[in-house]
Amino acid sequence: MGTIHTGTKAYENSSAGFFKRLLKDLAANKVLYLMILPIIAYYIVFHYGPIYGLQIGFKKYSPGLGILGSPWVGLDHFVNFFRSYYFWRLIRNTFLINFYGLIFSFPMPILFALLLNELRSNKFKRTVQTISYLPHFISIVVICGMITDFVASDGLINDLIVLLGGERAPLLQKPGLFRTIYISSGIWQGMGFRSIIFIAALSQIDQQLYEAAIIDGAGRLKRAWHITLPGIAPTVVILLILNIGRLLSLGFEKILLLYNPITYETADVISTFVFRKGLEQYDFSYSTAVGIFNSVINFTLLIIANNVSRKVSDYSLW
Amino acid sequence: MEKKFFKLFSLILAAFLTVSLFAGCAKENGDNDEPNKGQDMDTGKGDDAITEAQEEEFSYPMDTNVKVTWWHGLNPNVSKSFESANETEFAKELEKKTGIDIEFMHPTSDEQFGLMVATGELPDIVEYSWDKFYSGGTPKAIEDKVIIPLNGLMEEGYMPNYVKWLSENPMLDKMIKTNEGLYGGLAPIEDGKSILGPLVRKDWLDDLGLDRPETSDEWYEMLVAFRDKKGAEAPMTKRSSRFATFFHSIYGVGTSFFVEDGKVHYGPYDSRYKDVMGLVNHWYKEGLLDKDIVTMNKNLEYAKMTNGTSGALVGYTGHISLLEDIARETDSNYTLTATKWPVLKKGDTPKFGHKSWAFSLNNRVASITAACKHPEIAARLLDYIYGEEGQMLANFGIEGISYNVEAGGKIVPTEIMHNDPDERSFFQMKGIYTRSYATGPYVRHPQMTTFDLTLPSQWEAVELWSDSNELDHKFPSIRTDVADAEEMGNIMAQIKTYNDEMYLKFLLGEESLDKFDKYMDQLKKMGIERAIEIYQKAYDRYLSD
Numbered sequence: 001m002g003t004i005h006t007g008t009k010a011y012e013n014s015s016a017g018f019f020k021r022l023l024k025d026l027a028a029n030k031v032l033y034l035m036i037l038p039i040i041a042y043y044i045v046f047h048y049g050p051i052y053g054l055q056i057g058f059k060k061y062s063p064g065l066g067i068l069g070s071p072w073v074g075l076d077h078f079v080n081f082f083r084s085y086y087f088w089r090l091i092r093n094t095f096l097i098n099f100y101g102l103i104f105s106f107p108m109p110i111l112f113a114l115l116l117n118e119l120r121s122n123k124f125k126r127t128v129q130t131i132s133y134l135p136h137f138i139s140i141v142v143i144c145g146m147i148t149d150f151v152a153s154d155g156l157i158n159d160l161i162v163l164l165g166g167e168r169a170p171l172l173q174k175p176g177l178f179r180t181i182y183i184s185s186g187i188w189q190g191m192g193f194r195s196i197i198f199i200a201a202l203s204q205i206d207q208q209l210y211e212a213a214i215i216d217g218a219g220r221l222k223r224a225w226h227i228t229l230p231g232i233a234p235t236v237v238i239l240l241i242l243n244i245g246r247l248l249s250l251g252f253e254k255i256l257l258l259y260n261p262i263t264y265e266t267a268d269v270i271s272t273f274v275f276r277k278g279l280e281q282y283d284f285s286y287s288t289a290v291g292i293f294n295s296v297i298n299f300t301l302l303i304i305a306n307n308v309s310r311k312v313s314d315y316s317l318w
Numbered sequence: 319m320e321k322k323f324f325k326l327f328s329l330i331l332a333a334f335l336t337v338s339l340f341a342g343c344a345k346e347n348g349d350n351d352e353p354n355k356g357q358d359m360d361t362g363k364g365d366d367a368i369t370e371a372q373e374e375e376f377s378y379p380m381d382t383n384v385k386v387t388w389w390h391g392l393n394p395n396v397s398k399s400f401e402s403a404n405e406t407e408f409a410k411e412l413e414k415k416t417g418i419d420i421e422f423m424h425p426t427s428d429e430q431f432g433l434m435v436a437t438g439e440l441p442d443i444v445e446y447s448w449d450k451f452y453s454g455g456t457p458k459a460i461e462d463k464v465i466i467p468l469n470g471l472m473e474e475g476y477m478p479n480y481v482k483w484l485s486e487n488p489m490l491d492k493m494i495k496t497n498e499g500l501y502g503g504l505a506p507i508e509d510g511k512s513i514l515g516p517l518v519r520k521d522w523l524d525d526l527g528l529d530r531p532e533t534s535d536e537w538y539e540m541l542v543a544f545r546d547k548k549g550a551e552a553p554m555t556k557r558s559s560r561f562a563t564f565f566h567s568i569y570g571v572g573t574s575f576f577v578e579d580g581k582v583h584y585g586p587y588d589s590r591y592k593d594v595m596g597l598v599n600h601w602y603k604e605g606l607l608d609k610d611i612v613t614m615n616k617n618l619e620y621a622k623m624t625n626g627t628s629g630a631l632v633g634y635t636g637h638i639s640l641l642e643d644i645a646r647e648t649d650s651n652y653t654l655t656a657t658k659w660p661v662l663k664k665g666d667t668p669k670f671g672h673k674s675w676a677f678s679l680n681n682r683v684a685s686i687t688a689a690c691k692h693p694e695i696a697a698r699l700l701d702y703i704y705g706e707e708g709q710m711l712a713n714f715g716i717e718g719i720s721y722n723v724e725a726g727g728k729i730v731p732t733e734i735m736h737n738d739p740d741e742r743s744f745f746q747m748k749g750i751y752t753r754s755y756a757t758g759p760y761v762r763h764p765q766m767t768t769f770d771l772t773l774p775s776q777w778e779a780v781e782l783w784s785d786s787n788e789l790d791h792k793f794p795s796i797r798t799d800v801a802d803a804e805e806m807g808n809i810m811a812q813i814k815t816y817n818d819e820m821y822l823k824f825l826l827g828e829e830s831l832d833k834f835d836k837y838m839d840q841l842k843k844m845g846i847e848r849a850i851e852i853y854q855k856a857y858d859r860y861l862s863d
Contacts, residue, residue, distance in 0.1 A: 031325050034332045062453055063435040064462025085812050085844060152618070153609045173612045173826060260612045261818035262826065268815070277811060282451050 057288035070285075077289035086273065094269040097255075098247045100179055105187045106243060110236060112191055113198035114224060129199075132192025144257035147185050148172065172258060175265040182258065182267075197239070198232055205231035237315040245302030248294055270294050378702060379417025384695045387441035389434075390682070392424040393756045395749035399742065407751050411716055415707065418699045435464055442690040443700065445759065448502055449679040449797065456502035456683075457800055465685040466693060467500040476697040479704040480504055483761060490677050492860055493795040503683030504700050507761040512672040515783030516564060516660070517637060519629040520653035522548055530657045533664050534568045534597065541606040544629040552608035554601075555619055555628040562821075563672050564632050565594045567659040567786070570669040575793040575853055580861070582793065582854045586817050587841045592834045595824040602825055612822060620644060624652070635776045656779030659786055671786035676762075679795045684759035703753075703760045712760035714769065715751030721769070729765045736772075744770075793853065796860045802852045809845040816844065 026033055052067070057077060059070040081087060112132070119125040135143070150156045151171035158168045171177050209227050218226065252271035259267035270290060278287030310316035396403060403409050403422035413420055423441055425431060431451075434440060444465070448456040452464075459465050472481050484491040494505045518540070523530065526547060531537040544553040562573045571594060572585040585591060601607050608628065610618065622628040623637075624645040631637070638654050645652035659668035686696045702708040714721035714729055723729055735747045748755040754766060763769075767780050798806055820837055823829035829837075 037332055060453075062458060062462055063432045064452075064459060064464040066436045080808065086815065148613055148615070152613060168609075170610050170613060173822075175828075260822070261815075262612055262822040262828070264815065264819045276815075282453060283807065283811075284453070 054288065054292060056285050057292045059285055061285040061288075073285075077286045078293060080286065081290050081293065086268070089265070090268060090270050090273050093266060094248050094271075096266075097179055097182065097269060101183050101186065102243055102247070104183050105190065106240065108187050108191045109195035110198050110232070113195040113202060113232075114228060116195070116199065117202050117228065118220065118224075129192065129195075132195070134192070135189040136193035138189075140253050141257065143185070143189060144254060147181065147258065151181060172260065173262050175263045175267070178259065178263045178267045182254065186254075197235060201232040201235040202228065233313070234315045237309055237313055238317065241302070241305045241309055241317055244305035245298055247301050248297050378415055378698075380695070380698060382418060382695060384692050385419040385421055386443060386692075386696050386699055387421045387423060388443040388445075389423045389425070389441040390445035390684075390758070393749065395743075395745045395755040398746050399750055406749070407716065407719070408711065408753060411711060412699075412702070412708075415711070416699055416702050418695060420699070438689070440464070440687040440689040442687060442692075442696045443684055444687055445503075445682045445684050447680055447682045448685070454800065455496075455797060455803065457496045457498060457500070457797070459685075460496075460500055460502060463688045465502055465687050466690070467502065468504070468686065468697070469499070469501055471686075471693060471697040472501065474694075476694050477504075477701040477704075479701045479708070483507075483704055487676075489794075490675070493675065493677050493679075497797055497799065497859070503685035504704065504759045505677050505683045506681045506757040506759055507676050508674070508678075508681075508757060509762050509764065509766065510674050510676045510789070511767065511780050512674075512783035512786075512788075513635050513780060514563075514672045515632065515779060516657045517631055517633050517654045517779075518657060519544075520655040521649075521651040522629050523655070530655065532658060532661065534660050534662060537660050538601070538606070541601070541630065542604075545605060548626070548629060550627060550629050551605075552610070552622060552628045553606050554630040555608035555611070555614065555622050556631045556633065557611065557614045557619065563670060564660065565598050567668045567670040568597065568662055569593045570662075572670060572791060572793075575850075576670075576791045577793055577857065578791060580857075582850050582857050584841075584846055584850055586821070587838060587846045587850075592831060595821075595834075596831055598825050599827050599831065603827060612826075635771055635779050638776050638779065639773055653775075655775060656782045658782045668786040668788075669791055670788050671783055673784055673786060673788040673792070675789070675792065675795050677795050679797070681757055682759075700759060709761050709763060712753040712758070713763040713766055714754070715748070720747070720751035729763070729769055731769060793857070794860055796856050798852050798856045802855075806849060806852050809849045812844050813841060813846060813849070816840065 056067055056070065058072060058074060059067075060073045060076075061067070061070045065071075116125055116129060119128075151158070153168050153170045157171065162168060171181065205227065209231075210223060213223050213227060248270065252269065252275055255267055255269060255272050256275060259272065271294070274287040274290050274294075277283050277290070306316050306318065390403070392403065396406060400406060402424060404420070409420060409422060425434075431446065446452070448459040448465070452459050454461075460467050468477065471477055484494070490507070495501050518530070522544060523540070526540075526543050528540055528543065529536075531540045541553040544550040566573050566585060569590045571588050571590045572583065574586075575582060575584055577583070598607070608614065608622065619631065620641065623631055623641050633641075638656075642652060642654060659671040661668050684700050686693050686700075690696050703712050710717070714731075717723065719732065720735055721729055721731055731744070736744055738747055742750075745755050753760055754762070768777055771777060771780075797803070820829065824831060824834075
């Protein structure tokens, strides 16, 4: 392999220089570039291509006229959505489910990883880890079928409640319990798998720090507080920012499979509303407009979270 | 050496991944090319053939070499046996009888339709529900030049059978054509009888010495007896969506829009709706209705009906044979019987009962697209099915193979239909020989019910359930003015969500019925009166035409 020369000449003309360098880099690392090609193609086809279709949110879309041919209606769909009777309820529900989700399910994998880290027996640790991953690999449809059966009036959870002296009740018919069921089942399903990234971060911490701390007489809690937590803080912060960026865009499949009209009060969120409007009533433009609104909010939240984090903790996405 | 191999390997992998990424798109493009292929073959002597045929007395089979492409969703009853409807005996017989070469095409997903329309590469015939799926409905699809109105072809005499049928059924004719008088396609015509209704355990009734209940009081008495004497924890079960008609029929209020003395009403916005909800809530509190109705699913429902937890449900004719088959493995006495829809006073005829108009706006009509080069031939093909011979083929298949006509005119399925050597079900067998495995562009034969159903108790069920005055009160399958359609959609989207929610709240007692006036006020605020006004306008025009 020849050495790469980056002579001073290359910098004289910046734009020509850039292409020259790019070509050189391409030649030198052609295999690497080729390997990233599928990823780039994926993003272009599935993530940038569809942006073109967003315009139907500002149009009165009719399949026969196509995306380009449909007439513009400006912000009509947005105004309709803002004026809709359910607008505030949708915002509230979407925000609350995600907010509670963030509070309760975000720390769980971290705690879990910390606890696993303290285990002495490697064999036991591996077994626990593997078992905790399992629910992640079950399809959401099956999970929701299981949840529905568990919380039915003659289901497992109700058996437990009766055992503890409570009364049988179909829990999915209680609007007050929907978020609890949704979030706790989410923790059960996702905790193990999401802890992987923290376990990986834990393994990066320099073992000498622990040895020094032990010599200084630090106990387990002190070591966890002063070494482990600061050690994985960058990972935690980055994931937190990313999670905040998704605060309003939760996957709607699970809600769709678990909710019913009686729990709309707490369970109906923007994406399920879009689903009913777009796919059951075939109002594509309207649901696109609501989707755009949702993305704009998410984007704003992401930027805010990132800036706050950069100011407060020095860690940020960019 | 090893390094080189690794390099080569990653190159191939990368190339493979990139190609596979585009493979999905490429495949769809391929599918969409097909309509064109079909049309390219159309060019040629088609025109001559049709003019010749017009000059002399017309008769099938036609002498033409035009190929007609026909797009419709493939029903699971067919896809179980074949990849495409082309391979069915029904299609082969239809081609033979009409002399027209048909190429059936099937979408792999619902989105494919939007794509197909957007690219303008349309097949000749499309089965689609414009009024349900296409924003703006049939009039807009015609205006957007996706499909052609059939009026010209009908006037020129290419569709004598369909024209004849419409003239014999003027009320349905008014529903099928748009407000501008255009026909968007050939409509599926059903018989409108109710195949859904109340079912109760006959063996329990006999044990308890009770007759089949007719009034709400008799129902109450029976369910209490089921609960107290038969130990049924949930005497009546079913999925909540099917509950509605049962209670509404008692008080004579529709579940949605209905007509009374020429005036349009909205069921849930009616003072009688309070009585309906009062009764439902009462029964629920007494433990007569299943506690799990909201989250009920099919398997739970079957289990409860067959293990003695429940003794009554609102179900389909198919439930009779299905549940009896399951239950009789453990209880040979298990028998289900249908009852009429309940009424308030003994001897009354139910006002509602899940009967439907023979034509529904939700059904898929067979339309001829603007891309069709030989609409006359497509019209002749579709019209054949509305003739006497075509109707028999679409309903029952081929005489001597899939059906026989007994002395006295009774049409019965042949032996193979119920006992297929390959163990396919009756409806899968219908998928091979007929179009009547699902609704489609044909007129349902009056004998279809007895042809389909094996048990006399099922025939009785259809008669009992259909014994109601529903069609006097049911809002017809008509379209609102195009200008009103969007406003109507916006109003009703909110009201539907609100109603679904409040219906269950009243039912479960989460919301007291004292708040009923507030509920009515809320409906009013959401614009229900404007919606009624729009429907009243459409109804008045329907009557005046």
